[in-house]
Ligand SMILES: Nc1ncnc2c1ncn2[C@@H]1O[C@H](COP(=O)(O)OP(=O)(O)OP(=O)(O)O)[C@@H](O)[C@H]1O
């Protein structure tokens with residue numbers, strides 16, 4: 001029997017029983033869809049986590065003043081950076097931030113309040129948004145007090161609604177500053193915080209643009225230590241605490257004058273959530289897959305036994321056992337591929353609806369469809385094999401009995 | 403060529419077949435039967451219901467191996483041929499016609515007729531031409547694209563005959579082909595069947611229909627699984 005004929009007979013077998021074929025197809029599609037949907041949700045979660053732990057941010061230790069101790073020693077200072085680099089193991093680079101909340105910003109066309117980030121050291125490891133225009137503040141410039149600034153994407157549109165910002169002056173709390181660059185659209189959660197803000201040098205922020213005298217010029221709103229390896233954040237925190245306590249003379253019997261924030265904590269908790277959700281979803285998908293496949297398998301078996309007469313006739317007319325098995329397997333393979341692909345489409349539709357309605361983090365790779373079709377194919381072959389063998393071994397003599 | 407002479411094309415010697423009943427008891431459906439059919443003859447197997455006619459035909463048609471005895475096809479012992487070998491022999495030598503015509507329900511008559519050719523690896527175009535010619539020969543050219551359910555009993559039986567002869571078999575096995583037809587239609591179908599022997603085929607026909615006896619070259623009589631040749635009818 002020729003391959004083309006096997007295929008044609010298989011298509012006939014499916015097309016001549018449209019109701020049964022579509023019921024079988026739907027049973028398979030639903031089971032594949034549950035699996036594809038779970039894969040989509042989990043990969044969406046993973047993507048969200050990746051966005052949060054973007055680049056070096058995932059392995060940085062942030063040090064701020066602890067406002068809730070009795071004997072406050074002030075904010076961490078720029079001079080602490082060198083000390084910390086020497087005593088804390090595994091520090092790759094460090095940055096300092098002087099943040100002015102609600103600074104007044106004036107341009108010829110606009111006026112408003114926003115945050116000013118004075119940057120120092122290796123700040124770009126964190127503020128790594130792409131540039132839309134102009135240039136960035138260089139590492140050398142960051143350590144001076146030059147009054148140059150880079151506007152976030154949204155800030156540029158807000159303060160220069162009609163014209164290019166680069167090269168124009170702005171006034172921050174009444175002091176002028178030259179715009180040298182504009183950030184592009186933020187690509188991740190971390191970059192989003194700079195979208196409405198103005199970045200300038202640490203020195204300019206602490207000397208020129210601030211009008212409070214609560215903080216000394218070398219005090220930083222926060223220091224950031226970027227480690228070689230995010231797994232050693234806890235150890236690094238212990239060493240930093242020990243170093244700064246010694247520096248400021250705060251014994252271990254007292255509360256620490258600084259707080260150490262681990263920005264990956266939120267990522268870690270999200271990962272844990274993901275693990276939990278993953279386990280739950282796998283169970284659900286497993287149950288869905290199994291029950292769908294039971295339905296599929298029994299439909300296929302019923303179809304095969306319903307066709308005993310047809311099989312006996314074909315055998316009488318010269319079909320060998322393997323011709324019959326091949327025909328049934330081809331039918332199930334076609335059914336499997338179609339059902340699997342349909343399942344992929346179903347998962348995509350449900351996924352899109354769910355991500356619209358409940359903002360589920362769903363992401364589908366194009367390979368999901370290939371994988372769905374493959375799952376379908378395997379299910380079709382596995383569940384088609386037994387009925388096919390049974391059908392083929394029915395005695396051909398049954399057809400002659402009258 | 404003189405019909406019915408020469409060596410046996412299909413011969414069984416001392417074949418028996420027992421069936422297990424669901425209760426556990428055994429039925430001897432065929433008891434040490436001898437039978438032969440030569441080229442160009444029509445052999446009738448007659449006998450009451452339950453006498454073992456269909457059982458004998460399924461052994462002659464290489465559909466079912468016997469429990470004992472031997473089966474010869476063109477002089478070769480094919481008693482213990484494998485399933486696959488028997489499928490191949492059916493393909494090359496045998497055509498079948500059943501009481502209910504044995505058509506596949508949802509296939510148009512043309513495809514039903516062409517079906518045996520698929521298993522012989524005949525290309526599609528040639529299949530269609532040959533099936534069409536066979537249908538024309540039985541007078542069903544205008545019904546090719548109909549489903550079996552849309553045909554009358556006589557037309558279905560003629561379609562079944564077209565399918566049986568589309569491969570030009572050496573041996574045509576018919577199990578009560580006229581039992582479900584009225585007398586006139588039965589005569590028409592029987593006449594078309596007996597045309598096959600003019601083309602050199604051995605036709606083996608099981609029936610209770612005494613009206614078919616004049617067509618036979620030789621007649622076997624079956625009773626309780628035992629078979630005896632009763633000689634020619636004419
Ligand atoms: N598969 C089977 N299992 C058990 N017994 C069977 C089976 N097939 C046939 N028999 C028995 O074998 C005997 C012969 O059956 P067979 O079908 O060969 O008779 P027949 O001459 O063709 O009858 P009819 O004229 O009614 O078609 C009967 O008694 C029948 O009950």
Ligand SMILES: [Mg+2]
Nearest residue numbers: 401402455456
């Ligand atoms: Mg019978």
